[in-house]
Amino acid sequence: MQKGDTVGDTVVETEGNMKDNADYSTASVLGGLELLSAQYYRQNFSRHTHEGYTVAVIEHGAQRFYRTGGQHLANQDSIILVNADDVHTGQSATDYGWAYRAMYPTPEQFQSVCADLFQGRDGVPYFPQAVVHDPELAVQMRLVFGLLSNGQDRLLNETLLYSVMTRLVLRHSRSRHQFRQDSIPSRALNLVREYLDDYPAADVSLVDLAHLANLSPYYLVRQFKRYFGLPPHAYQVQARLRHACKLLQGGETPAAVAVDCGFHDQSHLTTHFKRAMGVPPGQYARQRNMLQA
Template sequence: MKENADYANAPVLGGLELLNAHYYRQNFARHTHEGYTVAVIEHGAQRFYRTGDQHLADQDSIILVNADDVHTGQSATDYGWAYRAMYPTPEQFQHVGRELFQGRDGVPYFPQAVVQDPELAAQLRLVFSHLRDSHDRLLNETLLYSVMTRLVARHSRSSHSFREGKAPSRALQLVKEFLDDFPAADAALEDLARLADLSPYYLVRQFRRHYGLPPHAYQVQNRLRLARTLLRQGQAPASVAIDCGFHDQSHLTTHFKRAMGVAPGQYARQSKMLQANGSR
C-alpha cells in the first residue's frame, strides 16, 4: 500500500498551505504547527491526541487543531485514512473575520477536536478543490473567506475566554523566547535553567505543563519550522539539516517525516514545482 502526501501553497491570504494525503502506516509523533489544522476525512479514520485526550475522526468528520496545539495522528483502521487539510495562521483568521472578535480578546479557539458538520465539510471540500485547480483569485478568496468565517462562527470560542489555568511565568517565557529566536542553538538544559533561574527538573515540568512539550521537543518543532522555510527557499536538505541544528540529514529526515508525513526532499521538490507553476 503506497502512502502519498501532496503539499501545495495557495496564493491567498499571503500564502495558505494545503495538504492532500493518504496514509496507511504513518504515525505522527507529538508535534505542533504554527497555524491551525482544518481537515476533512475523505475515507478511513484517524485516531489522534489533542488537548489531553485521544480522539477519533471517521469519514466526513472535520478535524480542528488550534495553532501550537500538541497533537499526533495515526490510522484507526486497517486500510489507513485519507484527508484534505489547510493550515491557516492566527493572523489569517483575524484578517478574514476581524469583526467576529469585536468585544473578545485573542484569536479563535476550537474546543472540539472533531466536529460533525456535513454542510461545512462539503464547503471545505469545495474550497480545497478550487484553491488547487482554479486560477480565479476573486472566486477563491470569496469561497475561502466564507468558509473560514462560518467555521469560526459555528465552532470556535475566544482563546481568552476558553483557556484556563495560570499564565506561564516570565521565567518560562524567557526560555520559550530563546528557543523561538535561536532554534538551531545547541543549548543545554542547564543553560536554560540558569536563564530562567529555575532548577532543571522544575523547568522541564513547568515548561511542559504550559506549552505541551518539554524544552527539547519544543526546540525540535522550532527547528522543523525553520527547515520548512529554508526548503521552500530552495536550500538542499543536507545544508538545511546543519543550519537548523540537526546532527545530519538523516536526523532531519526522521523528525520531518514524523511531523509532516513526507521526507524533506519530497517537500522541497513539491515546493519548487509550486513556485515554478506560480511564476508562469
Template sequence: MTKEQARYQLADELGGIEILNARYQQQNFSRHSHEGYTIGVIESGAQQFYRTGGNHIAPQDSIILVNADEVHTGCSASEGGWSYQAMYPTPEQFEQLSQDLGIKQQGAPYFSQAVVQDSVVAGSLRATLALLANSNNRLQRESMVYASLSLLMTRHAKTRPTTTSTFNERNHLSLVKQFLDEQPQANVSLSELAKLVNLSPCYLVKQFVKRYGLPPHAYQIQARLRLAKQLLRQGNKQLDVALDCGFHDQSHFSRHFKRALGVSPGRYAKELAA
C-alpha cells in the first residue's frame, strides 16, 4: 500500500506562496476552505472533490481550480489514489499581479470551472512549481510565477457572479465573517454573533451557509486553522498553538488540521517553520 505523502513549501514570490507536492491514497479531506486559491495539476490517478455546489472528477493532467474561501473536499477517484502539485496564491497576490501586468479587472479573478483541461497552462504550472521547489534563481522564479498565473487568468478567469442577497445582508454577513477571521480563538456564541448584526440566530446560520458554504461554527474552525498555520510557521509549540487558537486540546487540533490540510501539524511545522 502506498504511503501518504505530502510536502509543503513556502515560496518567497509575491510575499510568500504556499506550494504542495502530494500523493494520497486514503486521504479524505473534510469540507474546508483556504484563504488562498487552490491551483493544482493532477500528476497521476484521479481526484474527486466537491466545489460550487457539485462534485467533480479531475483526471490525470487536468487542472483543479478552487477560488479563495470556497468550500471544497477531496478524495481519490481511482483505485491507486492520486498525486498532484498545487500552489495557493491569495486574492491580494492576484490583484498585485494584475496591477503589475496591467491587466484590467476589478478585484481578484474568479474561476467558474472546477476542472480545466488545458495542456498549455498545465505545462506552465508544472514548470513553475518545479522551479519553485528546486531553483534559487530569483529572477527566473519570479518570472515563471508571473507568466503561469497571468496565463491562467487570461485563459480561464471570469467575472464573479452576482449574489441575490441585499446590500444590508451582505454587509451583515461580512461583519460576522470579519469577526471570525480577526478573532478565531474567541469562544463566541451564535446568539452573540446574531446580536452583533441584529439578525435572528436561525436566519444568520441559513444566510451564512448560503453565502460562505459553511455554518459559522464550521467557518470558525477554518479561521482557527489559518491562524494555527501562521503560528506553526513562526516556530510555536503545537500545544500552545492549539490552545491559543481556541481548540480544546492538541488532539482536537491535530484531527482538524490533518483532515483539512492532509498533513499533521508537526509535519507542517517541520517543513515551513521560519
C-alpha cells in the first residue's frame, strides 16, 4: 500500500514472468488526489505511515498487512482502510500476488467533503476496521478509479468521488451522525439549474456549482437530485442534449454539435443522444429536416 516514488509506470523484475508493476498518478479533483494502480507479487512493505488515508479495493489475489495493532487479510473485492498516520505494512497472502487500486485523500480533503454532511460535526473520520466487505461500495470505487484515470467530465467525476467518500464515512467510520434535515433551499438550487441551462457546454466542477449555491458539494448533490430528480452531472447532460437538438435543427453537423455542446467527441454525443432520443443525432437531424421540408 505504499505509493510509488515516480510518476508513471514503475516496473520491478521478479522471478519468472512475474513483475511488480505500479502506476502512480494525480487526479485534479479536490485540489490534487493521489492515485495508485498496482500489481505486486513479491513486494514486502516495511512498517510505514502516510500523511493521508489509504482507501483501496482489491482487484484480485489477497494482501496480508499489519494495521492498528494486528494482522489483517484483504481478499478480492474487499476494501482496505488505513487512517492517516496509521503504521502499516503490506505483502502478498497468495503465491500469485495481489492487485489493487487505491487513493490517498488527505485529512483536509476528507474534511472538505464531510464538512456539511452532519449536524454540528467537525474534524475527520476514523475508520476502526482495516478491512471491510461492502460489494456495492467496491463497485462504485472501481467506477470512480476508472473515471479519474481518464480525467474527463469533471462534474461527473467529482460527484461520484464525493458520493464514495461520504458513503465510506457513513457506513464505516466510528462516529454515526444523522443527516442534516434542513428544508430544501430552492432558490439556491434554481441558481444551479439556471447556470446549467444557460451554459450547457461549460466544463464546470461540482465545487464551482457548490460555491454558486453557497452549499457544500455533497449537500448540493443530495438536494438537487431530491428537488429536480437528477444529480447535477446528469442534469448537465440533459441540458447539453436539449442544446444539441436546437443546433441539429439549425443545420449544424453532429461533429460540430458535439464540440459546441461540451461533449468529448461525436461518439460521446451519439451515445448520450441515442439513450435519450432513441436515434443517433445524424438520423434525428435528417428526419427533422424531412419533416420541415
